[in-house]
Amino acid sequence: MKRILIDMDDVICQKGFINMVNEFLNTDFKEEDAGSYYINDLIPKEKFKDWLDYFEKRNVYDYVETVDYAKEVIEKLNQIYDIYIVTAYIFRDNPDFSGMQLKNKFDYLRKEFPFIDPKKFIFVSNKEIIDGDIRIDDSIDKLMGKAEQKLLFTAYHNKKITNEELEKLNIRRVNGWKKIENILID
Numbered sequence: 001m002k003r004i005l006i007d008m009d010d011v012i013c014q015k016g017f018i019n020m021v022n023e024f025l026n027t028d029f030k031e032e033d034a035g036s037y038y039i040n041d042l043i044p045k046e047k048f049k050d051w052l053d054y055f056e057k058r059n060v061y062d063y064v065e066t067v068d069y070a071k072e073v074i075e076k077l078n079q080i081y082d083i084y085i086v087t088a089y090i091f092r093d094n095p096d097f098s099g100m101q102l103k104n105k106f107d108y109l110r111k112e113f114p115f116i117d118p119k120k121f122i123f124v125s126n127k128e129i130i131d132g133d134i135r136i137d138d139s140i141d142k143l144m145g146k147a148e149q150k151l152l153f154t155a156y157h158n159k160k161i162t163n164e165e166l167e168k169l170n171i172r173r174v175n176g177w178k179k180i181e182n183i184l185i186d
């Protein structure tokens, strides 16, 4: 069985941070408004301490939406591939929140993807140390490890990366789980 390493944030679930930030600021920002990968950068500096207090009392995975068809397609892939969910969990703005983030990620995966053996959840920072045949991630940096197929999952922060740039890195862009199904399941 070929091994697939599947990222979690912005690949199987999305919009958690933007929904929480909008609730905190009482705004209607879109993810693109952040101008970078980090949605938290929308928070004004003077409110940042209050934001951290707010964040610590909540579970960002209560605010996420599961990406369309992620469940259906991963359940099918799970029959014919060796599936691992590989996700980073260190919280940039306060590393002391990372244990909470890890637990919240674990609980979300158990609830929404009960068909995946929890022994196949990998919580890690450097994904390159994990071997896989196929990698699926929304971040180019996280696709740098060895693999025969690398799929960049389209997300708000990677839309400007051109196909020429991706080709040089041996990465193929995928717009959603139906496309992945199309590529990985005959």
Ligand SMILES: [Mg+2]
Binding pocket: 007, 008, 009, 010, 011, 137, 138, 139
């Ligand atoms: Mg991600």
